[in-house]
Amino acid sequence: MRKKLATALLTATVGLSSLIAAPAAQAQVTSTQGARIVRTAEAYRGVPYVWGGSSPRGFDCSGLTWYTFRRLGRWIPRTAEGQWTASRHTRTPVEGDLVFVHSGSYVFHVAIYVNSRTWLEAERPGRGVNLYRPWSRSVWYGYFTLPR
Template identity: 40%
Template sequence: MLKKIFTFLFLATIISTVAVSPFVSKASTYHTRAVSVAKSNLGVKYVWGGMSPRGFDCSGLVKYSYGKEGKVLPRTAASMFTEGKRVSNLAVGDLMFFADNKAERPTHVAMYMGNGKMIQAATSHGVSIASISNVYWKPRYVGAKRI
């Protein structure tokens, strides 16, 4: 009798995991996986127009990282800003947009990593992690989008 109960519980666990996981894991983790792709490129040099591990610019890093997870994004920060849903509460993988003048179209994009950090391809440091409170970036922030 105990063996039948154990077998039943084991099978129920497997079935519930298989039945639920395709819906939960794909939808909830591609953002996290895109951030992981970006993190795997830490230290790659900045190259204007770069879209590969040989060199990235800001939108090239984001496009590449999300592309590895099956999400197709436009090429530039300004055109990426037209995609997704505008958000005020940041979650891992949200795209953060910056401009030199708040009235301008975004000229820089980064990915939110959580814990007040973002990953970006910056001209001065290549693919690097920065605080969202950074004195350079904070005043240039124009909004975030969730893809």
């Protein structure tokens, strides 16, 4: 009797765990999506840096990423910290991923990863949206996929 009960409980537990399976992992940005992200953001090269800016009249770092993804149909948080928190994290960035510059656990800047030698970003006052060489090694990477 005990053996039958144990078998029944095990079967029920295994069956229940398959019903409560974790959601499928979101795939990393595809090369096509990454190219779309970079191409969309590149359209704003030369736009001036404006602290708190989130339009083609002027962008700050997270305003550029927020606006770019919004144009592509994907809502993301407005701040660099919020974008880091909401993104899927990766150690192997691909074109179109986001680069998060941090100090300890505090994320203070975000850029779009183009390749290992290039970020697309609204860097700071006096330097508008453009392609820049990576300027920090204190980075984490994250990504958002685009709607189909």
